Amino acid sequence: MDCLEFRRQLGAEPGRRDAAFLAHRDACPACAAAWTRAQQFERRLADALAVTPPPRLAERMLLAQATGERLARRKYLQRGLALAASAGGAFVLGRFLGTRDDDSESLRALAVAHLPGEAFALGLKQPIAVSAIEQGFLNRGIRLAASPPPDVTYVHDCPVGPYRTVHLVMQRGGLPVTVIYVVGHRNRAHDRFERAGWHGTVVPLRAGTLVAMAANPELLAGAVRDWRRSLDGPAAGGPLA
Numbered sequence: 001m002d003c004l005e006f007r008r009q010l011g012a013e014p015g016r017r018d019a020a021f022l023a024h025r026d027a028c029p030a031c032a033a034a035w036t037r038a039q040q041f042e043r044r045l046a047d048a049l050a051v052t053p054p055p056r057l058a059e060r061m062l063l064a065q066a067t068g069e070r071l072a073r074r075k076y077l078q079r080g081l082a083l084a085a086s087a088g089g090a091f092v093l094g095r096f097l098g099t100r101d102d103d104s105e106s107l108r109a110l111a112v113a114h115l116p117g118e119a120f121a122l123g124l125k126q127p128i129a130v131s132a133i134e135q136g137f138l139n140r141g142i143r144l145a146a147s148p149p150p151d152v153t154y155v156h157d158c159p160v161g162p163y164r165t166v167h168l169v170m171q172r173g174g175l176p177v178t179v180i181y182v183v184g185h186r187n188r189a190h191d192r193f194e195r196a197g198w199h200g201t202v203v204p205l206r207a208g209t210l211v212a213m214a215a216n217p218e219l220l221a222g223a224v225r226d227w228r229r230s231l232d233g234p235a236a237g238g239p240l241a
C-alpha cells in the first residue's frame, strides 16, 4: 500500500485495522502521524456529540469489553460503541476530577475512565516499531534506558485528566494489557485495584507512575517488570507488581 491509498482509506474509515493498512501505518512515520491525528479527531467528534449518559455506562461498556462480548459485535457496534463510551468516559472523568484529595483514587479512576475513548486501541494486534515507542516517550521528555517490550501495539501521548501520560497497549496471550505511564507525577505508594472489570496496579517508577490494567490480573506483574526494565535499565531491581 502506498501513502495515497493509505490516506484514502484513513479518510473513509479511520478505525480500520486490516493488516495492509496497519503495516503501512507502522512503516511510514508521516502516515502514522496522520493516523494519530485522525484518531484524535474521531475522539473530539465523539466528545462534541456526547450527551449526558445513563449512570455507570462507562463501567458497563468496559465490563462488556473485558468479557469479550465486544468481539462478536465489534464491526457492527464499533462506531456506536466509541461514541457512547466516550460520552461515558467523559462523564466518569468529570466525576472524579473533583476528588483530587485522594491522589491514588483519582489516578485509578482517571486511568480506567480513559480506556473507552480509545477502545479501538485494545483491539490492535500488530506490533509497532521500537522507534515509534521511543518517540512516544521522547515526546514527553523521557529517554528509555533499554528496549521496550516487543509486543506493544499502540502508543499515544494522552492527557489523562490533569496528567501528561504515555498510553500503551500490549497484547499478551490474546489479551490487551494497557499501560499508562504518568509523567512527572510520582504516586506515593504502590497500589492495586479492581474496577469496572479491570484489574490494575499502580507503581511509582522513575520520576513518574506506571498504571497497568488488564482483564486478567496475572498479566500485570510481567508488564510492570518489562516496563521497569525499559525505563530504569536492565539492572533495575525493586518490587514487582
Ligand SMILES: [Zn+2]
Pocket: 002, 003, 004, 006, 024, 028, 030, 031
Ligand atoms: Zn505513508
Ligand SMILES: [Zn+2]
Pocket: 114, 118, 156, 157, 158, 167
Ligand atoms: Zn490514551
